[in-house]
Amino acid sequence: MAGKTLYDKLWDAHIVKQREDGTALIYIDRQLLHEVTSPQAFEGLRLAGRKPWRLDANIATPDHNVPTTDRSGPIEDEVSRIQVQTLDDNCDEFGILEFKMNDSRQGIVHVMGPEQGATLPGMTIVCGDSHTATHGAFGALAHGIGTSEVEHVLATQCLIQKKMKSMLIKVDGELAAGVTAKDVVLAIIAKIGTAGGTGYAIEFGGSVMQGLSMEGRMTVCNMAIEAGARSGMVAVDDKTIEYFRGRPFAPTGANWDKAVEYWRTLHSDADAEFDVVLELDGSAIKPQVSWGTSPEMVVAIDEALPDPDQEADPVKAEGMRRAYQYMGLKPGITMGEVVPDRVFIGSCTNSRIEDLRAAAEVAKGRKVSDKVKQAMVVPGSGLVKQQAEEEGLDKIFIEAGFEWREPGCSMCLAMNADRLGEGEHCASTSNRNFEGRQGYGGRTHLVSPAMAAAAAVAGRFIDVRELA
Amino acid sequence: MEKFVKFDGIVAPLDRANVDTDLIIPKQFLKSIKRTGFGPNLFDELRYLDEGQPGQDCSQRPLNPEFVLNKPRYKGASVLLARRNFGCGSSREHAPWALTDFGFKTVLAPSFADIFFNNSFKNGLLPIVLSEETIDELFRAVEANEGYQLTVDLASQQIIKPDGSTIAFEVDPFRKHCLLEGLDDIGLTLQDAELIKEYEAKRRETAPWLFDAIK
Numbered sequence: 310m311a312g313k314t315l316y317d318k319l320w321d322a323h324i325v326k327q328r329e330d331g332t333a334l335i336y337i338d339r340q341l342l343h344e345v346t347s348p349q350a351f352e353g354l355r356l357a358g359r360k361p362w363r364l365d366a367n368i369a370t371p372d373h374n375v376p377t378t379d380r381s382g383p384i385e386d387e388v389s390r391i392q393v394q395t396l397d398d399n400c401d402e403f404g405i406l407e408f409k410m411n412d413s414r415q416g417i418v419h420v421m422g423p424e425q426g427a428t429l430p431g432m433t434i435v436c437g438d439s440h441t442a443t444h445g446a447f448g449a450l451a452h453g454i455g456t457s458e459v460e461h462v463l464a465t466q467c468l469i470q471k472k473m474k475s476m477l478i479k480v481d482g483e484l485a486a487g488v489t490a491k492d493v494v495l496a497i498i499a500k501i502g503t504a505g506g507t508g509y510a511i512e513f514g515g516s517v518m519q520g521l522s523m524e525g526r527m528t529v530c531n532m533a534i535e536a537g538a539r540s541g542m543v544a545v546d547d548k549t550i551e552y553f554r555g556r557p558f559a560p561t562g563a564n565w566d567k568a569v570e571y572w573r574t575l576h577s578d579a580d581a582e583f584d585v586v587l588e589l590d591g592s593a594i595k596p597q598v599s600w601g602t603s604p605e606m607v608v609a610i611d612e613a614l615p616d617p618d619q620e621a622d623p624v625k626a627e628g629m630r631r632a633y634q635y636m637g638l639k640p641g642i643t644m645g646e647v648v649p650d651r652v653f654i655g656s657c658t659n660s661r662i663e664d665l666r667a668a669a670e671v672a673k674g675r676k677v678s679d680k681v682k683q684a685m686v687v688p689g690s691g692l693v694k695q696q697a698e699e700e701g702l703d704k705i706f707i708e709a710g711f712e713w714r715e716p717g718c719s720m721c722l723a724m725n726a727d728r729l730g731e732g733e734h735c736a737s738t739s740n741r742n743f744e745g746r747q748g749y750g751g752r753t754h755l756v757s758p759a760m761a762a763a764a765a766v767a768g769r770f771i772d773v774r775e776l777a
Numbered sequence: 778m779e780k781f782v783k784f785d786g787i788v789a790p791l792d793r794a795n796v797d798t799d800l801i802i803p804k805q806f807l808k809s810i811k812r813t814g815f816g817p818n819l820f821d822e823l824r825y826l827d828e829g830q831p832g833q834d835c836s837q838r839p840l841n842p843e844f845v846l847n848k849p850r851y852k853g854a855s856v857l858l859a860r861r862n863f864g865c866g867s868s869r870e871h872a873p874w875a876l877t878d879f880g881f882k883t884v885l886a887p888s889f890a891d892i893f894f895n896n897s898f899k900n901g902l903l904p905i906v907l908s909e910e911t912i913d914e915l916f917r918a919v920e921a922n923e924g925y926q927l928t929v930d931l932a933s934q935q936i937i938k939p940d941g942s943t944i945a946f947e948v949d950p951f952r953k954h955c956l957l958e959g960l961d962d963i964g965l966t967l968q969d970a971e972l973i974k975e976y977e978a979k980r981r982e983t984a985p986w987l988f989d990a991i992k
């Protein structure tokens with residue numbers, strides 16, 4: 310018999326009940342809650358007279374709606390204020406631990422979870438947010454769910470799931486200097502398409518993934534959903550284990566040893582079989598930029614934008630034409646001709662300390678180009694912000710002309726006041742370039758933090774390596 | 778949840794692939810703390826010529842006459858005909874809420890994004906996967922015939938065309954059962970409460986660090 314994949318191991322360890330129709334009742338170890346997808350779930354509990362099954366499995370923080378400017382007063386936008394207040398009230402009423410807006414531990418759920426050790430290897434983790442796949446970087450089975458399922462997990466600590474198929478994406482070779490985790494994942498999505506991973510749990514492996522830091526692995530897993538996969542994961546190794554030592558909710562003493570012993574089993578067996586295996590040469594990956602309105606519309610920085618007339622698939626060609634129209638760009642040009650009106654460094658994809666360091670390294674001693682209206686840096690959590698300030702990164706950014714903000718989702722989806730104007734191009738370290746995502750009529754270009762900072766100082770998209 | 782019954786409905790064709798949930802319901806409407814009332818903002822950016830704000834009276838806004846749902850011939854549509862990878866993007870359940878609030882009962886497409894697919898069933902919206910060829914044919918038929926209707930019969934897993942011919946479709950038996958009976962998942966799962974407790978007790982022994990850390 311073939312060995313087990315990491316996904317098999319995580320799945321098997323959480324089956325409460327296998328049903329005859331192929332679905333299973335799966336136990337959920339951790340649920341992360343935020344203000345956008347939880348109010349209707351709490352309301353559902355109240356209406357049915359139910360209580361959360363297990364309080365200690367949940368942790369909450371507001372992130373999507375919080376302002377990233379001064380927070381000493383109440384949130385100005387009334388609808389946002391009500392939503393954040395509703396989360397506070399629900400957590401207080403039901404007894405769920407929440408890091409409220411002005412707590413230094415507040416942040417984007419996907420940054421806060423690992424940082425606190427609320428995310429641990431071997432867990433099943435859910436959140437009413439599609440970027441929950443981020444937590445798979447730690448050898449956990451993590452996926453986004455809808456609000457009905459948020460309620461279901463609150464009430465039962467379980468989900469009814471069907472096992473997905475398994476895909477291994479192996480990235481081997483060695484990354485060139487200036488090429489980061491973000492470029493790797495954009496290259497993967499460009500290759501397999503936004504539906505390439507639909508129905509699969511993806512394991513990312515190979516020497517490139519092993520070489521990435523935990524932050525980098527989170528960036529890759531974060532965007533598994535942009536490739537259509539609800540879950541992305543990476544095997545546990547020494548780096549994973551070291552990451553958790555001393556985190557507030559991580560085990561200690563004898564429990565730590567016991568946990569580590571178990572965590573070390575969280576990798577695919579050598580003889581495990583995957584439904585699909587894809588291989589990529591990491592050495593060939595260049596810095597990537599998205600040009601269109603879907604995360605698969607990506608080119609290398611020096612590559613000409615593709616011609617829809619050369620696209621054999623008519624549905625795809627039509628999508629490309631629409632994207633060109635929306636983005637105000639033409640086939641054949643390179644991204645070097647495009648000026649970013651705004652630059653956004655942040656989001657659960659790239660707002661951790663390592664991301665900020667990479668951007669600061671580029672910004673250091675340079676100035677944001679006067680072609681750029683605004684360049685902002687939004688740390689992923691209050692603790693990331695603190696650490697960055699201890700390292701003096703805030704000063705580097707401010708001196709270079711970047712705005713240094715309070716933590717939250719911010720311009721990743723523009724639910725708060727941070728957004729693009731109509732027709733504006735943005736060099737963004739976030740994960741989605743959909744129409745209107747960063748503001749009505751806004752035009753998003755997905756890049757790595759270093760590439761975003763390079764675009765800010767150059768006043769156009771540029772290969773970060775040219776600045777060296 | 779209401780029971781899903783056999784129905785006849787006008788078909789509205791949305792001819793673009795990768796329709797994402799941001800397009801189905803833009804984020805500014807996610808600030809609501811309710812489950813209802815999203816219908817007027819379904820496809821907001823395509824449907825109206827201005828930028829929509831939450832709480833606004835949409836009947837006063839300028840409509841985009843080019844957008845399919847604004848065309849008189851598709852008024853009252855309850856079947857949405859769509860292209861591949863429908864519902865990609867965020868996990869917002871507001872997407873199926875907006876579709877059902879508008880009046881859609883089913884979406885036909887060659888493929889769906891996983892989370893959207895799953896969320897739909899929880900809200901009485903039936904996503905049906907059909908082959909690319911069948912979808913192409915339906916797009917042609919809808920285009921050619923004003924008032925084109927289909928009958929959707931979940932019990933027999935069939936779509937019945939105006940000429941009486943049928944298209945069979947697959948649906949997961951458990952989800953079908955829940956839709957037909959209008960069942961609440963939570964109630965069903967709680968029938969297994971003892972099993973969940975047993976599992977939990979075992980897990981507490983083998984992985985004690987997963988309990989009581991967060992308080």
Ligand code: SF4
Pocket residue numbers: 372373417418419438440656657658717718721722739740
């Ligand atoms: S940062 Fe963006 S993608 Fe991540 S949780 Fe917030 S809104 Fe979603």
